Each structure stands twice: as C-alpha cells, then as structure tokens.
Amino acid sequence: MDAQQLERRQAVVRILRSGVVHRQEDLVRLLRGEGYEVTQSSISRDLRDLGVLKASGRYVLPPDEVSRTHGDFAMLAQFVRGLKRAGPSLTVLRTTIGAAQSVAVAIDRAEWPEVAGTLSGDDTIFIATASERAQDQLIGRLQALFRI
Numbered sequence: 271m272d273a274q275q276l277e278r279r280q281a282v283v284r285i286l287r288s289g290v291v292h293r294q295e296d297l298v299r300l301l302r303g304e305g306y307e308v309t310q311s312s313i314s315r316d317l318r319d320l321g322v323l324k325a326s327g328r329y330v331l332p333p334d335e336v337s338r339t340h341g342d343f344a345m346l347a348q349f350v351r352g353l354k355r356a357g358p359s360l361t362v363l364r365t366t367i368g369a370a371q372s373v374a375v376a377i378d379r380a381e382w383p384e385v386a387g388t389l390s391g392d393d394t395i396f397i398a399t400a401s402e403r404a405q406d407q408l409i410g411r412l413q414a415l416f417r418i
Contacts, residue, residue, distance in 0.1 A: 321371070349366045
C-alpha cells in the first residue's frame with residue numbers, strides 16, 4: 271500500500287468515526303472535498319479492505335485491532351446468524367449478507383490456536399481446524415462470543 275492510499279484510508283476511518291455515512295457516493299464527495307482524488311470503486315475497495323460493514327443503512331467501522339485480538343466481538347455479534355459442523359474439521363458460520371468477510375478477518379486476526387484458516391463469501395464463512403478436538407474448542411468459543 272502506498273502512502274497516498276494509507277492517508278486516504280485514514281481519512282475514510284476519520285470520516286466514518288465522525289459522522290454517519292449512508293452511501294459510498296457521500297463518502298466520495300466528502301473525500302473529494304478534502305482534496306483526495308477518489309472514485310467509487312477505490313472507495314469500495316477501501317471499505318472492503320478496512321472491514322467496514324453496512325448496518326442499519328449506514329457504514330460501521332469494525333472493532334479496532336486491539337479489541338479484535340483480545341476477543342471483543344460484541345459489535346460483530348449482531349451480524350452472526352448460525353453455526354454448523356461440516357465434518358470433523360470444517361465449521362460453517364453464517365452471517366448477514368455482506369458481513370462474512372469482516373467476521374472472518376476478525377477471526378483471523380485473533381489468531382486463535384484452534385483455527386487453521388478461514389474462507390469467506392458474502393454471508394458464509396468456512397473455518398478450518400486441524401482436528402475434531404480443535405473444532406470442538408472453536409465451536410465452544412464461537413457459541414460463547416456470538417451466543418449462537
């Protein structure tokens with residue numbers, strides 16, 4: 271990531287923290303007003319890479335890095351809908367549409383020892399574990415965090 275992109279993303283975070291943004295077009299307009307050369311597609315990538323969610327018609331920042339690492343998934347819990355085993359080492363976590371990537375990133379960044387990796391789509395996350403025992407630990411953790 272180059273310096274311009276990093277600076278723009280910091281501006282995106284600042285804008286999202288300071289007010290309510292309902293549409294990407296609003297964010298583009300605000301950033302252009304601050305002198306950033308942006309397009310809707312660059313903002314879309316920024317929002318995706320930052321893990322920004324859309325909830326209740328507005329863009330919401332995910333929990334900060336420190337909170338994620340320490341297991342504060344409270345904000346993400348509202349997006350998790352279900353949990354299912356798919357064999358002895360694959361767990362399927364269902365989310366609201368558009369939230370799977372943010373939840374998967376939070377799980378990856380938490381670096382739980384039982385998780386080998388995640389793969390996410392729009393509303394589904396596949397979580398791989400090395401063994402059935404690791405899967406049991408993961409499911410217990412997910413049920414406690416997300417009350418599912």
